[in-house]
Amino acid sequence: MKKRSLKGYYSAERAFGIIFILLGIAGLYDTLYGDWSSGPGYGTTFFPQLTFILLILIGLIFQFYFRENKTKIIDWMDLKTIVLLICTGAVYFQLVRRLGLITSSFLYCTALIAMLTSKPAGNIRKIVIPGLIGTIIIWLLFTKLVVLILPRPLLF
């Protein structure tokens, strides 16, 4: 028997379809009963309503058309990527505003390279030197070409 839970949904596209339908219904409900101001002619809600209806229709078509793809919407490797790259990116951005451009860029760059290197402990030079080069590129670009608005001490 095929699994039907959202976690291991047997067709990622159909799960996308359900998300589209739910989003469309919620949006449509909001345009009808939410706090929307009116505008000339058909009003402010007209175009978003059309878009939400289109979204619901696409979601329904997805239910009929896609059946066999067994990939999950997000697997373990995707979660790892989102956390390690994109979420740490947010941390890096906050660090730039506290530790400064050079320190945080060097830390972030070497940390990411180390994550992608086999046996990082035995390859320190292969991690630190590219990290340093990356930091120099970033520093030159954002202090000499594009002026990044940061308190002066933080540019170093």
Place this chain on the structure above:
Amino acid sequence: MEFVELLQTAMAEAFTLGVLLFSILGVFVGITVGAIPGLSGDLAIAIILPIVFTLSPTRALGMLIGIYKGSMFGGSISAISFGVPGTAAAAATVEDGYKAKKRGQPRKALFTALYSSVTGDIISSLTLIFLALPMAKIAIMLGPREFFALYVFSLMLIALLTQGNPLKGIGAAVIGLLLGAIGMDPMAGSTRLTFGIPVLRGGLQLVPVLVGIFAISELGMQFKNALIKKSEKDEAARRNLTDQGSDSEGIMEHYDPAKDKMSVRVYLSTLKATLIGSLTGTFIGALPGAGSSLAGFMSYGLGKRLSKNSSEFGKGSLEGVAAPEAGNSATCGASLVPLFAFGIPGSATAALIGAALMMQGITPGPRMIEENAPVMYAFFIVLVYASFMNLGLSHLLLPLYAKLSMIKTKFLVPVVFMLALLGTYSARNSVFDVWVLLTMGVLGYILRKHKFPLGPLVLAFILGPGTERSLRQALVIGRGDVSYLFASPIALGFYGAAIAFIAAAMLAVNKQKGKKENL
């Protein structure tokens, strides 16, 4: 301003040292990113986009167009040298390019790719220069209902012609329309879909959306692949396996440098294929949504069908290198025609260039060339000479590019990611833009993973407000009567064409489905 005077001003601007240097830099960056598998011109333009606002319009456009042109040829370097296309556009070049290399003709194949690429590119640039202004003059005469029909037609084409499943293309376009609807209503100015977040009143900004959707999602994919590669390596090390490494398939046998020289005769022998590719690419490039990858494959197919030596295709034929390379490069200038004439970006790269224009205070549309004549004429001049820069730089630095294409992803991803983050922040000094960038990055990553084309999403995001404005203006003029939208032969022509495209796409989808079921 008189035409001669205008041309003189444009020439003076286009040939200033700064513009020349930034164009060369753009071409160099473009060829390099094109040569590195996984990176692309789109990605480079998206990353550089937030930074170019510091440059003058001509310098910025010179740099971006340099990247665009350079990346088109750059993709063929790794396609021919290693059998791995540097960009999606160069996928069709692998077929004969890599085999030509294995047959002992790497130089001939690379230089054929270069010359045909530059030829296609110049033909396409001239098409843009001579077609954009007359088409813009026609566009000025169109009213809101015709423009709405044109928007519908373009959105349909973008969603259906983009590679991948057309249904996913339409889904992505609808998401783009929704994202574009956030913020101010383009007619009444009232806010909507802001969820009570004051900073959303101005809508989502173009730069973080474009960079997040295109660049961050692509970097995420590269990062994931690098993680997988690393864990496979660790696993192999744990099992005490040594890396076998060398690819014996890529080794050339009996290489004779004397027989591998590029000459005018070789160029002329591939000229027919180059011209076929150039014309096909120019036509496809001008269609919204079609893209350079499709142009490459169609040019290859047509080149093969019309060649006297069609049996040689697939066995390392130089014509098989020339046709797709001319085809994909010929989309460069042509893809800007809808942007310059109607303000409708026909491809993801055109959208990025459109965004750069807007950041410089130039609004793409029918009046753009007339209102910004000196800058636009200077841009046209840069468009032509950047092709020759591409030719010169590639000639000089081909061995270097082949080496650069081997830079490992693990070194590139962190630096490019930091560039994207800081660049987006520095564009408006807005922390909120950084959050939008990262959110769009996650959205783009998930959609990319499930093979939703991202071009339609971004293009619909850009076209959404214009579509809404023209629809509502038309309905106000027609006093709310929907039939007014159809009471124009031009509008009806666009709707008819859109319906024909939908029908053709549905047939193609059903055919594809039937094939899969038969397997």
